[in-house]
Amino acid sequence: MKKRVLVWDLDGTLWQHKKDQIEILAKDLNIPYTEELKNQFFYMIQMFHSLLLDKRLTKDLVSSMISDTMPILRKYGISGNQFLDIWNKSDCNYLTEDARNILDITSGIGYKNIVLTDWWFERQFKQLLFFEILDYIEEIYAVDGQYQKACTKSFSRLYIKNPSDYIMIGDSIPSDIAYAKNVGIDSIWYNKKGIKNVSSIIPTYEVRDLMSILDYI
Numbered sequence: 001m002k003k004r005v006l007v008w009d010l011d012g013t014l015w016q017h018k019k020d021q022i023e024i025l026a027k028d029l030n031i032p033y034t035e036e037l038k039n040q041f042f043y044m045i046q047m048f049h050s051l052l053l054d055k056r057l058t059k060d061l062v063s064s065m066i067s068d069t070m071p072i073l074r075k076y077g078i079s080g081n082q083f084l085d086i087w088n089k090s091d092c093n094y095l096t097e098d099a100r101n102i103l104d105i106t107s108g109i110g111y112k113n114i115v116l117t118d119w120w121f122e123r124q125f126k127q128l129l130f131f132e133i134l135d136y137i138e139e140i141y142a143v144d145g146q147y148q149k150a151c152t153k154s155f156s157r158l159y160i161k162n163p164s165d166y167i168m169i170g171d172s173i174p175s176d177i178a179y180a181k182n183v184g185i186d187s188i189w190y191n192k193k194g195i196k197n198v199s200s201i202i203p204t205y206e207v208r209d210l211m212s213i214l215d216y217i
Helices: 021-029 035-051 059-069 081-087 096-108 121-130 152-157 173-183 210-214
Strands: 006-007 015-017 091-095 112-116 139-141 166-170 186-190 205-207
Touching: 015 021, 021 081, 035 059, 059 081, 059 210, 091 096, 091 166, 096 112, 096 210, 121 139, 152 173, 166 173, 186 210
Parallel strands: 006 112, 006 166, 112 139, 166 186, 186 205
Antiparallel strands: 015 091
């Protein structure tokens, strides 16, 4: 069945994180890169998805969580709010050619591309603009004041009149694919690393590269 609206995840799907993102962030913060910083950063990401799952997200709430989960920042006199501000400005992502091509093709053949992201509107808007793909995106649904996609309450983030018109495309089973399941729409799991899905959340389709999405829409 043809889907009219493609609901895209951004981080890890339309763009990727640079391998040296922590080194870049440390440089922007003007602090040394260490394994401790790296470990606390990824612990903070983990806690973002668990501690804040059932909460409407605000920058103050996330800043407080950053301070609590990255105590190394206090060593350098950096607050959670300062970290979040620098993080939102750091050049930590890159766009693949496939991402640009798939948006160009789907827009050209009449699909509506929209974004559902678990990050801030301002940051994601600027990133879409920087990568010169904003013109392909008709609507942006960010996390400001909203629940994360993994939360069952997140169904309110996007008004879906006809579920058969929508398909969610994302790289995260517990986030993107879980959201699709919760709201009753089809999903495409962008499994770029070919990992095994050991959860009970089953995507409608699975692809290893973005261009293969054309086989299922």
